[in-house]
Amino acid sequence: KNQVEQSPQSLIILEGKNCTLQCNYTVSPFSNLRWYKQDTGRGPVSLTIMTFSENTKSNGRYTATLDADTKQSSLHITASQLSDSASYICVVSGSTMFSGGYNKLIFGAGTRLAVHP
Amino acid sequence: KAGVTQTPRYLIKTRGQQVTLSCSPISGHRSVSWYQQTPGQGLQFLFEYFSETQRNKGNFPGRFSGRQFSNSRSEMNVSTLELGDSALYLCASSLAGGSVNTEAFFGQGTRLTVV
Numbered sequence: 651k652n653q654v655e656q657s658p659q660s661l662i663i664l665e666g667k668n669c670t671l672q673c674n675y676t677v678s679p680f681s682n683l684r685w686y687k688q689d690t691g692r693g694p695v696s697l698t699i700m701t702f703s704e705n706t707k708s709n710g711r712y713t714a715t716l717d718a719d720t721k722q723s724s725l726h727i728t729a730s731q732l733s734d735s736a737s738y739i740c741v742v743s744g745s746t747m748f749s750g751g752y753n754k755l756i757f758g759a760g761t762r763l764a765v766h767p
Numbered sequence: 768k769a770g771v772t773q774t775p776r777y778l779i780k781t782r783g784q785q786v787t788l789s790c791s792p793i794s795g796h797r798s799v800s801w802y803q804q805t806p807g808q809g810l811q812f813l814f815e816y817f818s819e820t821q822r823n824k825g826n827f828p829g830r831f832s833g834r835q836f837s838n839s840r841s842e843m844n845v846s847t848l849e850l851g852d853s854a855l856y857l858c859a860s861s862l863a864g865g866s867v868n869t870e871a872f873f874g875q876g877t878r879l880t881v882v
Contacts, residue, residue: 684871686873691855691876691878692875692876693771693857693859693873693874693875693876694810694857694873695873696870696871696872699870739809739810754812754815754823755800755812755871757802757809757810757811757812758809759809760809
């Protein structure tokens with residue numbers, strides 16, 4: 651079964667601290683993995699997108715890593731800010747073989763991050 | 768460049784009624800996908816439209832339907848509303864949807880409350 655699991659479910663950190671969010675997936679065949687940030691009541695915004703051959707990708711203070719062998723990804727946030735408080739969603743795109751000809755996005759349940767002053 | 772526009776932003780309906788939500792994709796994008804987001808279930812895929820044709824469908828009952836117009840704008844319809852349909856409905860547009868690494872851009876969503 652194609653699944654994306656994220657941990658922890660929720661996390662509280664102090665402003666200025668670093669944190670790492672985890673994503674494990676069983677989607678196969680694999681096409682790409684995306685991390686989205688979603689503020690409460692708003693649509694998700696893309697942070698990074700990585701293909702099979704990419705191990706790491708950065709977007710400002712956000713750095714995503716991907717280990718396609720172990721099917722694990724992480725999102726590291728450096729020097730957290732209050733505005734980082736949001737849900738972070740890991741999304742895996744499967745290739746055409748299982749989705750009837752077109753890629754389909756499989757969403758994780760997200761990690762809710764709260765950054766406190 | 769305008770982003771993905773969803774209307775209305777908020778909606779309150781009564782059980783048994785029907786509702787139509789609208790999504791205008793980014794100019795030039797031909798793929799529109801719809802998602803339901805609830806606190807307990809996270810983001811659930813409803814369906815995807817490309818060039819006016821539905822080419823992917825999630826596991827939702829037939830009360831949920833959609834369509835796409837020639838200008839790529841899409842509508843989603845939910846008939847015979849149930850309390851459990853209360854959710855944030857998101858649409859995402861992309862250039863082609865099915866292509867590898869195609870970026871998906873989300874709208875702000877429509878918050879539907881069924882009472």
